[in-house]
Amino acid sequence: xxxxxxxxxxxxxxxxxxxxxxxxxxxxxxxxxxxxxxxxxxxxxxxxxxxxxxxxxxxxxxxxxxxxxxxxxxxxxxxxxxxxxxxxxxxxxxxxxxxxxxxxxxxxxxxxxxxxxxxxxxxxxxxxxxxxxxxxxxxxxxxxxxxxxxxxxxxxxxxxxxxxxxxxxxxxxxxxxxxxxxxxxxxxxxxxxxxxxxxxxxxxxxxxxxxxxxxxxxxxxxxxxxxxxxxxxxxxxxxxxxxx
Amino acid sequence: xxxxxxxxxxxxxxxxxxxxxxxxxxxxxxxxxxxxxxxxxxxxxxxxxxxxxxxxxxxxxxxxxxxxx
Numbered sequence: 001x002x003x004x005x006x007x008x009x010x011x012x013x014x015x016x017x018x019x020x021x022x023x024x025x026x027x028x029x030x031x032x033x034x035x036x037x038x039x040x041x042x043x044x045x046x047x048x049x050x051x052x053x054x055x056x057x058x059x060x061x062x063x064x065x066x067x068x069x070x071x072x073x074x075x076x077x078x079x080x081x082x083x084x085x086x087x088x089x090x091x092x093x094x095x096x097x098x099x100x101x102x103x104x105x106x107x108x109x110x111x112x113x114x115x116x117x118x119x120x121x122x123x124x125x126x127x128x129x130x131x132x133x134x135x136x137x138x139x140x141x142x143x144x145x146x147x148x149x150x151x152x153x154x155x156x157x158x159x160x161x162x163x164x165x166x167x168x169x170x171x172x173x174x175x176x177x178x179x180x181x182x183x184x185x186x187x188x189x190x191x192x193x194x195x196x197x198x199x200x201x202x203x204x205x206x207x208x209x210x211x212x213x214x215x216x217x218x219x220x221x222x223x224x225x226x227x228x229x230x231x232x233x234x235x236x237x238x239x240x241x242x243x244x
Numbered sequence: 245x246x247x248x249x250x251x252x253x254x255x256x257x258x259x260x261x262x263x264x265x266x267x268x269x270x271x272x273x274x275x276x277x278x279x280x281x282x283x284x285x286x287x288x289x290x291x292x293x294x295x296x297x298x299x300x301x302x303x304x305x306x307x308x309x310x311x312x313x
């Protein structure tokens with residue numbers, strides 16, 4: 001088995017455990033940020049699973065749909081939006097929520113429109129999909145508008161997920177409380193940056209690092225979540241969200 | 245929607261302190277910790293700089309300044 005098949009399988013397993021943990025919390029507490037995190041993590045897992053599938057079972061158009069829409073385009077934004085929902089409770093966040101959902105639906109429609117024009121003859125199972133998707137999808141100039149939407153979702157996710165984690169970690173550090181949350185947020189931020197860096201390299205034409213970046217990101221973010229979620233002492237209240 | 249006050253383990257990023265209470269024990273960052281006084285702040289700043297650079301790079305790709313394949 002090569003790294004092309006092993007790494008995404010490992011990422012998928014980590015993401016499966018992570019997604020179940022977060023969605024269990026959503027089921028128990030019904031807080032919106034858990035729902036968006038769980039959805040984003042599930043999307044991340046779909047992307048990893050798709051990569052593993054391509055390496056083991058070969059080409060599949062529906063799997064490519066899932067890989068690009070959920071793995072490449074949407075997951076970062078949904079993860080980051082969950083962090084925004086946690087940190088900020090203002091009306092404008094609800095507007096962003098609507099924009100994200102509508103934007104995701106538009107991206108899905110754009111992806112569906114591209115599907116009949118995929119060139120499956122360009123697919124090579126020995127090469128990571130991240131290194132060959134450009135040959136499979138038509139160019140932006142030829143109607144693949146969904147490829148234009150990906151940077152917007154990813155930049156939004158980078159700012160909210162990584163920025164939010166750094167901001168939270170900094171605030172806990174400044175107040176000198178809950179060291180587990182400082183460390184947890186550092187790990188989450190590092191994980192977000194790992195996948196952002198790997199995704200940027202992919203866009204620049206160096207897709208061979210994406211699978212490793214995904215595994216590093218999945219592991220760091222899960223470790224950060226577990227660390228930050230460790231039970232606090234009874235002296236800690238559940239503080240109100242930050243006014244922004 | 246009124247923010248619900250529940251168990252603290254809900255929150256990964258809700259840092260306000262209850263006024264007038266100083267928590268002690270494992271929930272408090274030690275005053276003389278080199279790790280939390282020097283290392284973690286440097287890591288936070290470094291990660292922040294990396295984030296800004298990545299955002300700039302992504303924006304550059306988006307508007308066509310940075311060439312890509």
